[in-house]
Amino acid sequence: MSEDLVTFLHARLDEEADLARLCDGDGRAEWTAHGHTVDLCQGELSGLHPAIALHVALHDPARILREVEAKRRVLARHVLSPATGDPELPWDNRDDCQYDGETWPCDDLLDLASPYGDHPDYPDVPEMDSGLRDSP
Template sequence: MSHDIDMVRFLRNRYDEDERTARAAMWDEESGVWTARPPQASYERYTVADYCDDGVVVVTPENADADGVGRHIERHDPARVLREVDAKRRILDDYERYAAERRRELGGWNTDEVSPILTALAVVYADHPDYRPEWGL
């Protein structure tokens, strides 16, 4: 259970960070949806634009395809990040309810086991300094 509690806490902290980062990239409630816009003229750069069609990011990678980088940024816009954070929080809530019910029914839980559900959610953050190697990779 100790691993589970630590992993849930770790994940909730990462989701809070992800939410804060996404919200910091927004200037109002509608600005979280971004679209990729290829150059319209030879002097323009590839851009990622907001709902007003204003450039959010001008994409000028040195060693990568501007289209690929721009589409990646567009795909992971703040609106999507916030939806993912919400979905992952719901998964954790469901997991905690399930784990509590299982402990109640079985009179305990093997505290040495690392949950494969939590491991799958945590591995995304394996590069974070608070990630523990024993959680699996």
């Protein structure tokens, strides 16, 4: 399998980080909810249901940038270890995840990709389409 899934994930993370930076230039703002209002550091968003205000505040740019970096670290750990030419994997001739030895793309990569399943550029990933790795 090609690394289309990893390329796709990097593109989505780039988009999320870029958008977070547009919402706050230095990435340090922490949005806060106060009842029906969200303090966006550069303004306020009011008239919201308190649960919606809290939800918006929990997705402040600083938090999104931390989340993107955490996902990038997961991606960096779960790289492809191709079966061809790999003397460590001659017994089953399969592409494995270098981090956990599972069939690549491993469950962690599939889980990272799952929220983007409705994206128009979502790659064809047979393991996900077949339902073989669905959670119980």
